[in-house]
Amino acid sequence: MAENSKTSPVVRIRDLRKSFGTNLVLDGIDLDVQKGEVVVVIGPSGSGKTTLLRCINLLETYDEGSIQVDGLEVGFRDGTGGGRQRRSDRELARIRADIGMVFQLFNLFPHLTARENVVLGLRKVRRLPLAEARRIAEHWLVRVGLGDKLDSLPSQLSGGQQQRVGIARAVAMDPKVLLLDEITSALDPELVGEVLTVVQELARDGMTMIVVTHEMAFARDVGSRIVFMDGGRIQIHGTPREVLSQTRHDRLKAFLARIELKLH
Amino acid sequence: MIFALQSLPYLWQGLLITLEVSALVVVFSLIAGTILGVAIVYGPRWLYWPIRIYSDVLRGIPLLVLIFFMYYGLPLFKINLTNLASVVLALSAFKTAHIIEVVRGAIQSIPVGQTEAGKTIGLRFGQRLLYVIAPQAVRRFLPPWINAVVDTVKGSALISLVGIVDLMLAIQQVIGRTYIPMPLYVLGALMYFVINYSLSLASRRLEARFAYIRE
Amino acid sequence: MAYHLNFGYIWRHFDKLTWGLVLSLELAFVSILIGMAIGLSLALAYTGGGRRVRGIVAGYVEFIRNVPLLLLVYLVFYGVPSIGGFAYDATTSFIITLSVYAGAYMVEVFRAGLAAIPKGLIDAGKAIGLNAWQRLIWVRLPTMFRIVLPSLSNAYVSLFKDTSLASVIAVPELTYGAQWIKTNSFRVIEVWMVVTPMYLITGYALLFALQQIERRFAIQR
Numbered sequence: 001m002a003e004n005s006k007t008s009p010v011v012r013i014r015d016l017r018k019s020f021g022t023n024l025v026l027d028g029i030d031l032d033v034q035k036g037e038v039v040v041v042i043g044p045s046g047s048g049k050t051t052l053l054r055c056i057n058l059l060e061t062y063d064e065g066s067i068q069v070d071g072l073e074v075g076f077r078d079g080t081g082g083g084r085q086r087r088s089d090r091e092l093a094r095i096r097a098d099i100g101m102v103f104q105l106f107n108l109f110p111h112l113t114a115r116e117n118v119v120l121g122l123r124k125v126r127r128l129p130l131a132e133a134r135r136i137a138e139h140w141l142v143r144v145g146l147g148d149k150l151d152s153l154p155s156q157l158s159g160g161q162q163q164r165v166g167i168a169r170a171v172a173m174d175p176k177v178l179l180l181d182e183i184t185s186a187l188d189p190e191l192v193g194e195v196l197t198v199v200q201e202l203a204r205d206g207m208t209m210i211v212v213t214h215e216m217a218f219a220r221d222v223g224s225r226i227v228f229m230d231g232g233r234i235q236i237h238g239t240p241r242e243v244l245s246q247t248r249h250d251r252l253k254a255f256l257a258r259i260e261l262k263l264h
Numbered sequence: 265m266i267f268a269l270q271s272l273p274y275l276w277q278g279l280l281i282t283l284e285v286s287a288l289v290v291v292f293s294l295i296a297g298t299i300l301g302v303a304i305v306y307g308p309r310w311l312y313w314p315i316r317i318y319s320d321v322l323r324g325i326p327l328l329v330l331i332f333f334m335y336y337g338l339p340l341f342k343i344n345l346t347n348l349a350s351v352v353l354a355l356s357a358f359k360t361a362h363i364i365e366v367v368r369g370a371i372q373s374i375p376v377g378q379t380e381a382g383k384t385i386g387l388r389f390g391q392r393l394l395y396v397i398a399p400q401a402v403r404r405f406l407p408p409w410i411n412a413v414v415d416t417v418k419g420s421a422l423i424s425l426v427g428i429v430d431l432m433l434a435i436q437q438v439i440g441r442t443y444i445p446m447p448l449y450v451l452g453a454l455m456y457f458v459i460n461y462s463l464s465l466a467s468r469r470l471e472a473r474f475a476y477i478r479e
Numbered sequence: 480m481a482y483h484l485n486f487g488y489i490w491r492h493f494d495k496l497t498w499g500l501v502l503s504l505e506l507a508f509v510s511i512l513i514g515m516a517i518g519l520s521l522a523l524a525y526t527g528g529g530r531r532v533r534g535i536v537a538g539y540v541e542f543i544r545n546v547p548l549l550l551l552v553y554l555v556f557y558g559v560p561s562i563g564g565f566a567y568d569a570t571t572s573f574i575i576t577l578s579v580y581a582g583a584y585m586v587e588v589f590r591a592g593l594a595a596i597p598k599g600l601i602d603a604g605k606a607i608g609l610n611a612w613q614r615l616i617w618v619r620l621p622t623m624f625r626i627v628l629p630s631l632s633n634a635y636v637s638l639f640k641d642t643s644l645a646s647v648i649a650v651p652e653l654t655y656g657a658q659w660i661k662t663n664s665f666r667v668i669e670v671w672m673v674v675t676p677m678y679l680i681t682g683y684a685l686l687f688a689l690q691q692i693e694r695r696f697a698i699q700r
Contacts, residue, residue, distance in 0.1 A: 059380050089389045097386025107381035111399045111476075120395055121385035153476060173385060324679045326643035328654060333675060336667040414545065421547035425647065432549060439557070446562045449554040453546045460545035 008071060010035050010177050010208045011056065016065035018051060025051045026062070027232035033177065036206045040219040040240075043229035044255050049212045052229070053179050056210070057099040058092055069099055070176050097125045100170030100178040104185050106162045108154040114141055114165045115150040118172045126173065140168040144198045160191030167198055171207065178202070180211045196222075214259055220244060228252055271438040271448075278434025279455060285352055285430065286417045292356040293416070294409075297363020302393070304364060305371045315364065322361035327419050330354050335426045351423040355416065362412050370405035371397060403474040410467035414460045421456075431455060488664040489673055499656030500677055506574060506652060507639040511585075511631070513578035514638075518585020523615075525586065526593050536586060543583035549644055552576050556648045573645040581638055588634065592627035593619065625696055632689035636682050643678075653677065 009032040016029040025048045033039050041049045054060040056067055058074050067074045074095055076084040087095070109117050118137035122128045128136070141150055144164040154162050163183055170178055180199065184192040196218050203209065203222050213219060219226055219240060226243040228236040230251045236243050247253055304315045322330070334354040338345060345353065374397055382392035424433035435452040439445045489496075525536040543551070556572040567575075596619055604614040646655035657674040661667050 057384055059383065093383075093386045093388040093391075096383055099384070101380075101384035103377060103381065105377055107375075107377035109378065109381065109396055109400075121387070124391050124395060125386040155476070169385065320683075321679060324640075324682050325675050326640040326654070326678055328643045328646075329657075329671065329675055329678060332654075332657075333671040336661075337671060340668045418545075418547040421549045422644075424549070432547065435550075436553070444561075446554075446558040449550065449558040453542075453550055453554065456547055456550065457542060457545045461541060464541075464545070 007035065009033055010037075010070060011210065012066075012068040012071075013052075013056075014066045016052070016055065016062055016067060018055060018060065018062045018064075025232050026055070029065070029232075029234060031227065031234065031237075033208060033210060035208055037224040038203045038207075038209045038211060038222055039225050039227060040223035041210065041212045041227045041229060042214070042216070042219060042255070043235075044258070047229040048232040049229045050181055053101075053181050053210060053212050056177075056179055057096050057101055058087075059101075061086075069095065093125070097121070097173060098176045100173055100175035102163070102166045102170050102178070102180045102183045104182040106154070106159070106166045106186075108162055108165055108169070110154050113151045113153055114146060114157070114168075117154070117165055118169045121169065121173050136172050137168070140172045141165070143201075144168050145194070158191060159187045160194045163187065163191075163195045164198055167195070167202075171202065177208045177210065180209060180213070182212050182214070184213065184215060216244075216256070216259055228255070230255070271442065274438060275431065275434050275452070275455070278429055278431040281429060282417065282420050282431040283459070285348070285355065285420045285423060285428075286413075288352050289355040289359055289416050289420070290413050292352070293359035293363050293412075296356070296360040298367050300360065301364045301367025301371070304368055306389070306393075319361040319364045322358055323365075327355070327358050328422050328425065330358055331422055331426060347426060347428055351426060351428060355419060355423070358419070359412060359416055362415075363409070366405060366408045366412060367401075369408070370401040373404045374400050403471070406467060406470055406474065410463055410470075414463055417456065417460055417463075484669055484672075485666060486669050486673070488666055489660055489669055492660055492663075495651075495656040495659055496653060496674065496677065499651060499653035500681060502650070503639060503642040503645075503652040504681070506570075506577060506642045506645060506650070507635060509574055510577035510581050511635050511638055513574070514581025514585045514634075515589075515631075517578065517582030518587075518589050521582070521586045522589035522593060525590055540583045540586050543580055548576075548580055548641060549647065551580060552644050552648060555579075569645070569648045569650045573642075573648060573650050577638060577641065577645075580641070581634065584634060588627050588630045589623065592623040592630075595626050596622045628693045628696060629690075632686060632693060635689065636686050639682060639685065640678065 011031070011033040013029055013031040016026050017024070018026040027048075029048075029052060031039070041052065043049045051060055055062045056069065056074065062075055072095060075087065077087055077091065078084065109120065112120065115134065115137050118140060119130075119133045122133035122136055123130065126133075138147070138150060141147060144167055146161060146164055146168070149157060149161060149165075152161075154165070157165065166183070183199075184195055187195065192215070196215065199209070199211070199218075200222050211219075211223070221240075223240050225238060226236075226240050227234055228243060228249075228251075235251060236246055236249060243252075244256075247256075300315050300318075303311050304319075307315075331351055331354045334357075335347070335350050338350055338353075378396055378400065379392060382396040387395065420430060421432040424430055424436065427433070429437070431452060435448050439448050442448070521536045521539070524532050528536075552573065555576040556569060560566045600618055600622060601614060604618040609617065642652050643654040645652045646658060649655060651659075653674060657670045660670045664670075
């Protein structure tokens with residue numbers, strides 16, 4: 001993996017701070033994600049990991065600090081007077097088109113078939129001709145194992161199938177980075193595997209990803225690095241082996257114990 | 265009875281006025297109500313309160329009072345409209361207030377995850393509205409909207425009270441000449457019923473067309 | 480030449496409006512009571528009845544809902560006595576109309592309310608040995624009323640606004656009072672400037688008051 005690469009990171013986060021009212025949820029986050037890396041973010045609920053993910057494509061605004069994706073500040077542009085200005089809807093749309101996201105609750109468009117879900121962004125954002133958009137959509141749906149479900153509506157698909165459409169919809173846009181927000185948490189246990197297999201293949205193909213998950217086996221096997229968050233801060237940061245061997249770290253120990261309990 | 269039959273063309277004329285006024289009001293209120301309904305959900309705060317107050321005030325006064333107010337009041341402000349235009353305006357203003365709430369309710373029934381999914385694939389506001397929100401909201405919009413259309417046709421009978429010869433006034437006038445009230449009222453009721461009931465039936469068919477959209 | 484507002488005549492005859500407002504509220508109140516009686520009986524008949532009963536109830540509801548209230552007002556006041564060979568005063572006639580009208584809407588409200596009662600509650604009633612009649616009185620109706628309370632509040636305010644139609648058969652409610660003043664003084668715009676807020680404020684005050692009552696009942700859950 002390109003861990004020590006000298007090239008500029010795909011995602012560069014510096015001193016990120018955000019609060020909801022008086023509740024500080026992100027308390028100075030620094031994180032670089034290099035091209036081709038899979039960064040797995042773990043931590044107890046309320047640790048700020050989902051908020052971190054949602055800040056990266058500005059589904060949540062951030063108060064202080066900086067997030068750059070491919071060298072471009074996500075939330076703000078430099079104002080005329082040197083200050084920071086919020087980006088317009090149009091600018092944000094352009095930036096978000098290069099950041100893929102897959103949601104815990106799939107969020108497929110229920111009025112569109114699997115193929116149409118994938119085609120929408122390719123047509124309206126990438127401005128591809130219909131034939132080409134359909135070709136790309138079919139390619140990715142076949143890749144995630146849904147070649148026979150192209151014309152199915154989300155309501156006709158199982159949770160695992162829906163989530164694989166969600167992944168196809170995101171990767172078809174050819175994003176610079178893919179954000180996965182607890183994508184297996186809402187699935188029945190027997191459906192988790194089929195979704196994680198798809199993600200594993202994407203990782204092998206070099207897709208840059210930031211993954212929030214509770215699947216520790218996945219984090220260990222697929223992650224280039226693991227980030228353990230608690231209380232709005234990054235507590236531990238390193239390779240899976242480094243992080244998971246720090247069994248004397250109290251908070252990590254408590255967290256892993258709870259996860260284990262849930263698994264058994 | 266012969267008189268009543270001879271009066272049928274006259275009732276037909278009235279029916280046309282009823283349908284014409286209703287159609288205009290339905291179109292105007294749909295356009296204005298959709299724009300204001302979208303604005304009240306997504307617009308800036310300085311737009312929210314004026315629309316909120318407009319909608320609550322208009323829905324809070326009897327339609328008859330509004331019609332009288334506009335019919336007699338507008339000329340005093342040197343706004344000279346034809347009788348027909350002034351009642352169409354009054355009915356449209358009234359209906360718009362209701363459509364605003366229907367549109368608002370339909371949009372807010374869509375889970376926020378849909379908007380977020382639209383954002384993450386890079387859709388702009390207008391595109392999210394057009395390709396993500398509207399196709400889903402239309403299913404929630406249709407039943408109360410058809411109700412509003414039926415209400416419009418029924419409410420249009422009030423324009424007879426400022427002397428516009430719609431179906432209602434045509435019936436009254438024929439009764440004034442023939443002195444057979446009951447059969448004519450029943451006939452009139454049936455005419456209104458047929459229009460409105462077929463609207464309800466049409467809406468049920470439309471709803472069935474959108475039934476495939478489930479979360 | 481500019482029009483000069485002059486409210487003098489209205490203030491001198493303001494009692495026409497206050498008494499009109501009181502009558503409007505009374506008309507709506509009596510009508511919703513009768514309407515609820517009609518609505519509840521028919522909703523129960525519909526829920527427990529066979530095809531024919533359902534057909535008749537649905538016919539009544541659909542007919543009333545698809546015909547203008549104004550036409551019903553005329554029909555009851557002018558039409559029915561013309562074939563019945565009897566007469567009644569305008570107020571009685573209007574109360575009959577508005578009650579039958581309210582009844583159709585109440586059927587829908589109560590039907591939805593009865594359908595929304597959790598099945599477990601009825602089973603619980605059976606489990607403690609209540610018969611069908613006792614379950615209705617002690618379980619189904621109290622639960623249903625709590626469910627439909629917000630709809631009843633809205634219906635009452637809506638009927639209050641509908642009472643303005645009584646003016647067309649000279650029932651001396653608020654809108655009639657307004658027209659009386661208009662006819663006698665030609666202060667057209669002034670009278671609507673006074674009467675419109677009267678409807679508006681009364682309607683929202685009622686809604687607010689009824690919501691307070693609703694909240695009381697809601698806490699008991």
